[in-house]
Amino acid sequence: MLITRASEYALLSLILLSKTDSPMDSDTLSKELSISKSFLAKILQSLAKAEILSSYKGVNGGFSLRKEPKEISMLDVASCVEGKAPAVFECAPSLEDCPSEKASTCSIWPFLHKLQGKIDFFLANLTLADLLDD
Amino acid sequence: MLITRASEYALLSLILLSKTDSPMDSDTLSKELSISKSFLAKILQSLAKAEILSSYKGVNGGFSLRKEPKEISMLDVASCVEGKAPAVFECAPSLEDCPSEKASTCSIWPFLHKLQGKIDFFLANLTLADLLDD
DNA sequence: GAATCTAAAGCCATAATAGCCTCCTGATGG
DNA sequence: CCATCAGGAGGCTATTATGGCTTTAGATTC
Numbered sequence: 001m002l003i004t005r006a007s008e009y010a011l012l013s014l015i016l017l018s019k020t021d022s023p024m025d026s027d028t029l030s031k032e033l034s035i036s037k038s039f040l041a042k043i044l045q046s047l048a049k050a051e052i053l054s055s056y057k058g059v060n061g062g063f064s065l066r067k068e069p070k071e072i073s074m075l076d077v078a079s080c081v082e083g084k085a086p087a088v089f090e091c092a093p094s095l096e097d098c099p100s101e102k103a104s105t106c107s108i109w110p111f112l113h114k115l116q117g118k119i120d121f122f123l124a125n126l127t128l129a130d131l132l133d134d
Numbered sequence: 135m136l137i138t139r140a141s142e143y144a145l146l147s148l149i150l151l152s153k154t155d156s157p158m159d160s161d162t163l164s165k166e167l168s169i170s171k172s173f174l175a176k177i178l179q180s181l182a183k184a185e186i187l188s189s190y191k192g193v194n195g196g197f198s199l200r201k202e203p204k205e206i207s208m209l210d211v212a213s214c215v216e217g218k219a220p221a222v223f224e225c226a227p228s229l230e231d232c233p234s235e236k237a238s239t240c241s242i243w244p245f246l247h248k249l250q251g252k253i254d255f256f257l258a259n260l261t262l263a264d265l266l267d268d
Numbered sequence: 269g270a271a272t273c274t275a276a277a278g279c280c281a282t283a284a285t286a287g288c289c290t291c292c293t294g295a296t297g298g
Numbered sequence: 299c300c301a302t303c304a305g306g307a308g309g310c311t312a313t314t315a316t317g318g319c320t321t322t323a324g325a326t327t328c
Contacts, residue, residue, distance in 0.1 A: 003136040004285065008223055011249070015242045025304060036287045045306065058295030061304045089142055108149045111265045115145070118264075122256050130252075131245045138315065159274060170317045179276065192325030195274050269328100276323070285314070293306070298299100 003078060003086050009035050010043050010081045011074070014128055017053070018069055023062030043081055050080035070129035075120060086123065088116050137212060137220050143169050144177050144215045145208070148262055151187070152203055157196030177215055184214035204263035209254060220257065222250050 012033050017024060026044055030037035044063050048055040054066040065072075079085045089112045146167050151158060160178055164171035178197050182189040188200040199206075213219045223246045 002138065002142065005136070006286085008136065012223070012242065012246075015245045019241060027304080038289070039285095039287050041305075042307090048305085055305060056295085057293080057303085057305050059297065059303050061295075063305090089146070107153065108146065111149050112146075115260075115265055118260060126249075126252060131249055140315085161274085172319070173315095173317050175275075176277090176317095182275085189275060190325080191273080191275050191323080193273050193327065195325070197275090271326100271328080273326075274324090276321100278321075279319085281316100281318075283314100283316070286312080288309105288311075290309085291307090294304090296301105296303075298301085 002088060004082060006039075006043050006046075006081045007078045007086075009033070009040055010047060010077050011128075013040065013044060013047070013063075014052075014065070014072065014077065015131065017063060017065050018128060018132055020064075023054075023056050023060070023064040025062035028062070046081050047077070050076065052076060052080065068129070069132055070127050072128040073124050074126045075123035078123065086119070088112065088119055136222060138216060140173075140177050140180075140215045141212045141220075143167070143174055144181060144211050145262075147174065147178060147181070147197075148186075148199070148206065148211065149265065151197060151199050152262060152266055154198075157188075157190050157194070157198040159196035162196070180215050181211070184210065186210060186214065202263070203266055204261050206262040207258050208260045209257035212257065220253070222246070222253055 012035070013029055016029060016032060026041045027037060029035075029044070030040045033040070044053060044055070047053040048063065051066055052072055053063045055061070055063050075085065146169070147163055150163060150166060160175045161171060163169075163178070164174045167174070178187060178189070181187040182197065185200055186206055187197045189195070189197050209219065
């Protein structure tokens with residue numbers, strides 16, 4: 001899977017959190033966004049582990065942005081939420097690692113590598129701040 | 135789901151087909167790419183319906199490119215294979231169509247619309263030719 | 269026209285994702 | 299200290315994606 005709904009929900013949460021000062025709890029977030037609370041909770045936990053969000057337990061706890069919007073790239077978000085960077089292909093990271101017996105003659109690897117590079121660049125340079133700016 | 139493996143397989147097929155003159159059948163393609171034949175066949179059929187590929191039945195039949203590589207955008211490929219354009223969000227296409235009772239005060243729609251525009255632009259302007267060019 | 273080749277299209281099984289529910293842990297306020 | 303609030307973690311179910319298999323239909327060759 002390349003990009004799943006988890007990334008969508010993560011971004012929706014980040015946009016909403018960027019508009020508030022005090023921490024927002026997962027219940028409020030799920031209601032505001034009409035998203036399954038338990039699924040969203042796992043996503044928020046991933047974002048917290050990746051140090052994109054801060055989490056606070058107890059009364060008036062919740063989640064808040066831990067970085068500046070311009071420091072949060074779509075690539076970061078997708079990577080931590082999906083568990084790995086959005087790989088356009090299951091293909092090996094380098095031609096040498098290709099498990100195929102045709103590795104030495106793999107004729108499409110250069111194209112895949114090129115596409116992956118374009119997508120990575122796009123995602124890495126698209127930050128939360130880009131969306132918030134008018 | 136935003137982008138699935140079907141799009142990956144579609145692109146792998148297109149890259150391979152762009153390197154051959156005569157039609158290539160689904161069995162050969164699936165073996166060259168190490169992809170499930172039956173799943174790939176469905177993807178190729180989608181590409182044929184979208185007039186991205188030509189299909190030929192009978193002896194020496196198969197599939198071949200119907201358009202120039204520069205006329206085939208990633209957006210076209212993803213749209214026809216996934217059944218719809220890769221929507222970053224389930225959100226309504228316009229603020230008026232928003233099913234939420236908070237439609238008039240939806241504070242994140244502008245951001246979603248902006249991100250969708252950026253992704254659409256990226257995918258629409260990335261063509262098969264861009265990958266094939268050195 | 270018969271045999272053969274290959275796309276088209278359907279149904280079914282499995283794997284991954286999306287979502288639901290419950291219990292546990294840490295923090296807060298009285 | 300105790301009740302309560304909210305995150306952390308795991309299991310369980312429903313939905314969707316992925317892939318296997320079979321049948322049908324069009325095209326080619328003889």
